[in-house]
Amino acid sequence: MDNHLAQPKVLAQRYIWIAVALALLVVAIIFGIYFSRVSDPYILNVLSMKGDRDRGSAIFQINCAGCHGSQADGNVGPSLRDISKHKSKIRLIDQVISGKTPPMPKFQPRTQDMADLLSYLEKI
Ligand code: HEC
Numbered sequence: 001m002d003n004h005l006a007q008p009k010v011l012a013q014r015y016i017w018i019a020v021a022l023a024l025l026v027v028a029i030i031f032g033i034y035f036s037r038v039s040d041p042y043i044l045n046v047l048s049m050k051g052d053r054d055r056g057s058a059i060f061q062i063n064c065a066g067c068h069g070s071q072a073d074g075n076v077g078p079s080l081r082d083i084s085k086h087k088s089k090i091r092l093i094d095q096v097i098s099g100k101t102p103p104m105p106k107f108q109p110r111t112q113d114m115a116d117l118l119s120y121l122e123k124i
Pocket residue numbers: 060063064065066067068076077078079080083087092095096101102103104105107117121
């Protein structure tokens with residue numbers, strides 16, 4: 001009699017453990033990706049620098065405004081207004097240097113230029 005009742009309980013416990021293990025795995029993967037980016041020396045360097053927003057704005061006009069609009073309000077590329085509310089600094093840097101969303105090209109700015117650009121992107 002007891003066996004009938006105990007079985008589903010044991011099964012349920014097993015599923016809970018599997019769910020916990022999967023959740024831990026997902027967390028570990030997310031942290032892994034995050035730390036592999038944070039430990040990228042280029043990104044670390046950029047994050048440690050103080051950006052100059054005016055220089056960043058000039059860099060934006062030359063390299064980015066053609067696609068994203070001179071007011072960063074979008075053209076071929078999407079509007080970048082309030083972009084820092086949706087994307088972290090690391091993801092913004094990654095977007096500029098990775099070239100993984102064509103037609104946006106892969107840029108290789110010097111770290112100071114990237115820091116300046118970042119300070120502009122954070123205040124548009
Ligand atoms: C040749 C056109 C082009 C140029 C030049 C360009 N971009 Fe883009 N950019 C795009 C397109 C198209 C997308 C959308 C890509 C996608 O998500 O598929 C994009 C996406 C982005 C995004 C992500 C937007 C979002 O909502 O997630 C950011 C940030 C960005 N660009 C910044 C820049 C910066 C900074 C520069 C200059 C250094 C630049 N882009 C130059 C075309 C361009």
